[in-house]
Amino acid sequence: MSTHELRRAVCPGSFDPVTNGHLDIIGRASRLYDEVIVAVLVNQSKSGMFTHTERMEMLAEVTADLKNVRVASFQGLLVDFCRDEDASVVVKGLRAVSDFDYELQMAQMNYGLSGLETLFMPTNPLYSFLSSSLVKDVAKWDGDVSLHVPALVAERLRARLAALRPQAPA
Ligand code: PNS
Numbered sequence: 001m002s003t004h005e006l007r008r009a010v011c012p013g014s015f016d017p018v019t020n021g022h023l024d025i026i027g028r029a030s031r032l033y034d035e036v037i038v039a040v041l042v043n044q045s046k047s048g049m050f051t052h053t054e055r056m057e058m059l060a061e062v063t064a065d066l067k068n069v070r071v072a073s074f075q076g077l078l079v080d081f082c083r084d085e086d087a088s089v090v091v092k093g094l095r096a097v098s099d100f101d102y103e104l105q106m107a108q109m110n111y112g113l114s115g116l117e118t119l120f121m122p123t124n125p126l127y128s129f130l131s132s133s134l135v136k137d138v139a140k141w142d143g144d145v146s147l148h149v150p151a152l153v154a155e156r157l158r159a160r161l162a163a164l165r166p167q168a169p170a
Helices: 020-032 052-062 078-084 097-114 132-140 151-164
Strands: 008-013 035-041 069-074 089-094 117-122
Touching: 008 020, 008 078, 020 035, 020 089, 020 117, 035 052, 052 069, 052 151, 069 078, 078 097, 089 097, 097 117, 132 151
Parallel strands: 008 035, 008 089, 035 069, 089 117
Antiparallel strands: none
16 A cells, blocks of 8 residues: 555635636646645625636636646635545635735634645736736726636636627617
């Protein structure tokens, strides 16, 4: 029997939708750990642009080439999900010091709750200004988001926004 314990990390978030910044962190985490679980929060209070299923589908497609990455759904406490999945570490991207305050609070709370570790990974400076909400806002006004999200996400954004746009009166 192998004594090697699988090192499993979790990248949690809302991913509404996944951006190139998220993908950068997921890809880098996948090179550090044996397995990475992208955990998509089921958020009852937050109505996103994409449904939970759509967000999961997009993530599965854009991470398909990363063989040790899988996408899963979670609700409730992140520490409970990590315990159930036997993952001992959460990997989070930090874009700027402004992210640090809240991320530090969550990391310390999670550590206090169950000993779950958090690893902060500095975002690639190419993506340091990027967020799902900014991407949605730019796309809403027909701005170009092709450098900020994978092509299939840009396409899904275009289609969703076209469907939401009020039709001109006949
Ligand atoms: O993409 P987001 O919205 O920044 O992700 C935040 C997320 C999902 C990581 C955070 O809200 C979370 O962990 N939620 C689960 C509930 C929980 O465990 N809360 C206590 C955290 S200290």
